[in-house]
Amino acid sequence: MIRFDNVTKVYPGTQRPALDDVDVEILRGEFVFLVGASGSGKSTFLRLILKEEKPSSGRIHVLGQELDRISSRKVPFFRRSLGVVFQDFRLLPNKNVFENVAFTLRVIGKSRGYIHQAVPDTLKLVGLDGKGKRMPHELSGGEQQRVAIARAIVNKPQILLADEPTGNLDPVTSAGIMTLLERINAGGTTIVMATHEAGIVDQMKRRVIELSAGEVVRDESHGGYAVGHGEGDAEVVDAGAAADAGGEPAPVTAANPKVTAAVMEQAPPLYVEPEAQDEVTEAAAAVTAAATSAIPIQAEPDPEPDLPPAPIIPDAEDLVPEQLTLAERLGLRAPGGTPGDDEQEVGPTR
């Protein structure tokens, strides 16, 4: 699903690699925590998967495609299979909750009918049923992050990338957000999440990939935030890696261990299961489907015309991420727009 083959990334103007010879494979359906000290390369790892950055050497495969072979023109299509959630939510401040979530679908030209079905369904899943008309500034931080998650998953991506999604949230809300991410993962979405939250990682015991100075120093299937906090013995991939990179391998420590095990255990789920279908309803639906299958259905013209195709900019790959608009970072438009194209990116409004 995601494979890094000997990937090294050295940013222009720097000496030390942000990622150094990383060899990792992430399988479909996995929930992976990326941990490591600040500057160890976690965000770079995520940016490479998104094709926001190019590796200096090595190869990256995502969803069966080698990223180097995807042209700039096709990057937006590729990114439609990926959802992204950021620490600072990045909602559009002048649009209500419904429109923030619909944004993804409108940019890729989905019909009004589709949007009016998919957005409420997704808002319901993230526990925001009935809050579609609220503006971002009328929501708590946790609610804003749930809108951002709804926006990331409304297009049913196969992979969800989350860069410190609980970084701006209080402990209880952070734990609740994790219940939502677990639920999304249980639905089959592969999740890769960079975090400094020791409590979350220790409690969930999912796969942990630890980076130190750009190298993978630990890859544990049911790991904790630090060595020895998971189930069983940690597979320490390369304990001397950081030392080779120029310093002693400092064991990763929690920068802000705010989410305790008790908070994780007591966290109310921040999602709502779709209503279960009973057998009678399903049987009735099958009868209706069989009865109507012979009736030719006239395709209705889409009430909303398709949006114009994304602009194609030949050297857009060379743009740095900071210059990308929100739609571009979410992979909805080809790079090359101006920052005002989709209103501005914003951080938390509270």
Ligand SMILES: Nc1ncnc2c1ncn2[C@@H]1O[C@H](COP(=O)(O)OP(=O)(O)OP(=O)(O)O)[C@@H](O)[C@H]1O
């Ligand atoms: N655009 C850039 N240009 C130059 N150097 C960069 C750039 N982005 C990141 N770096 C450097 O690459 C290294 C890895 O950074 P990265 O942001 O991937 O770390 P991180 O583990 O995500 O850190 P944090 O936990 O603080 O978010 C750091 O030394 C950082 O200074």
